[in-house]
Amino acid sequence: MNWGSASEFFAMGGYGFYVWGSFGVTAAALLIEALLARKRLSDTRRLLRRELAADRDNQD
Amino acid sequence: MLRAHGLACDRGDRRLFSAVDLSVSPGEWLQVEGANGAGKTSLLRILAGLAPVAEGLIEWEGRPVAEVRDDYHARLLYLGHAPAIKEDLSALENLHTTAAVAGRPLDEATAMAALRRIGLKGREDLPARVLSQGQKRRVALARLLCSQARLWILDEPFVALDVAAVAQLCSILDDHLSRGGMLIFTSHQAVQLAGTGASLRLGTPPAPREGAA
């Protein structure tokens, strides 16, 4: 184990800003990308569902 | 001869037309009709090999066009909506270039004679920019006079022509047909041409494309 305490872990031997800046931004970027992809799929589905429902109503 | 079975054309996710059959033999003409947006230009572009077919087969002299593409293009003259006229070149230069690109360079005398016959006498060296709309069309049509192509595909050739020019174009087309040429064209007006002719009406209402896979 490299770390004696949590604060030591977060300080990263004085490099905390750089290390957490890297890992944090990476995690945030991947998370945002995943959320955007999910939004894109659900938006498309909602649009299509509405369109199809309207088509069905027209046929009835 | 040119023959096509079951042609279909898509634009975006809309089907413009489908199941179009046609055939043109030497000496025959085919007029493609239809409302605006029915796909007349698209059909002509497909037949000329400019646009891909969604479905169907086009045969030239009994063989699929895809296999004999070079031979087919060597025997084809296509005039589209855009007349391929450069505003900064003179009528004569325009004619020379288009002929050379089409693989049949012209000599000076032939080119001059063609321009004279089409009614551009004395305007051979004027830049196309100063010509009227109808005169520009004539520069494009002068290509017909020097063409050895068997098959002519003309998109709206009568547009922007006056009565005299229409009559003259008709006689050029008649000559072509009487030499055993083939002709496919679109026009909104009824045209009297020699030889056997047919008309093809594109008018299927646009339907959404189904079951695409």
Added chain:
Amino acid sequence: MSQRLINWFKFASPASFYPLAGTLWPWFAGLASVLCAVGLWISFFVAPTDFQQGEGYRIIFIHVPASWMSMFIYCVMAFWAAIGITFNTRLSGMMSSALAPTGALFAFLSLWTGALWGKPMWGAWWVWDARLTSELILFFLYIGYIALTSAIDDPRRADKAGAIVALVGVINVPIIYFSVKWWNTLHQGASVSMTKAPTMATTMLWGMLIMALAFWMYSIAIALYRVRAIILERERHATWVAELPEMQR
């Protein structure tokens, strides 16, 4: 001949790939999470402190895998582009455009983490090092691809144009890398070489490999997920879309 090809490319049909991608992506996402957890654990708790760079070197565990992924994804895009041009399959273009944003993101992350690593180690946010410079150009190539494909309205045309960009780019990537390297050695005095990596402990290598695998799985999962959205957007009028269970409500 086409009959056999169609059988061969059965899954190249969007209609059958859509549900397949739907089944597959959670597995890849799960794998990505597990690998990521293991990778992070190695990065922070197993790998020892570097005697030269202290704890700062731990950025390597995402910097290097992100760079690898950005290059690898570009190659995969070029691969799909080649398939799309040769066999005229629709799915390949969709895969390329599903991958591009992820590739661009990894290129960006590689630059970002590179800057954050460079500042404490070499005293500058940016050095005109051969690797950083080529990564920057790769990022430009991604941006060019995305800009072009999103500027063309007709999706099939966009796919074909994108395929050409991807192929031209992939021919150019080694040329660019080589030229930048050459340029860099010519200007050796002006810049610091970042290529002198510290001698690597085995645990560090493992950490990097596992993180790379995690990114890889993530990329597959997100590409599969995104391609489903793209398939739906493009095939909206196909009957199979209307028959999908999620479209019934």
Added chain:
Amino acid sequence: MNAFLAIVRRDLLLAARRKSEVFTALFFFMIVVSLFPLGIGPESATLRRIAPGVLWVAALLAAMLSLNRLFAADHQDGTLEQMSLSPTPLALLVSGKVLAHWLTAGLPLVLLAPVLGLQFDLSARSLGILMISLLLGTPVLSLIGAIGAALTLGVRGGGVLLSLLVLPLYIPALIFGAGAVEADLAGLGAGGHLSLLGALLALGMFFAPWAATAALRIALE
């Protein structure tokens, strides 16, 4: 071959009828190059150091100015359709257009560069190397540019997009071209750089017309 020559001849004729376009690009090149000493200062040692890069970057931008129009007019007036229906392979006709583009947009830069190089206090030898590097490099710019021009044909915001696509691909030519002059200034031989530029040119001549043709076919569909 006849059709190839006809295309080159026609494009040169068109350029001759529209001289202002050729000269605009040339003056752009001159002005950009002249701005650098004004921005950086007149010490000849500094100027000599930045000369290769400045001249090359300016040449690259000037060559790009005219790329927009490489296929646009032909696309609009239907000439491109006629070219693709020609029995001559489209790739050959495209090469003709690229050659004409280089003759009107690249070659004048090569000829003008040594005059501008004098502003930067370059020696006669370095000016020679600069000319050779531009002579080998500007055709590469036209070739790669043709791919970009074909891809952005009829696309919204095509002009900016074109630069976005093409500039990253220009980097190797820029590095080797400017590098050749720099190496000469530093007393190292420029031969290596020049032969690499030559290799780029050979590669470009082989691949670019093909890629540009494929892109044009997409625009024509």
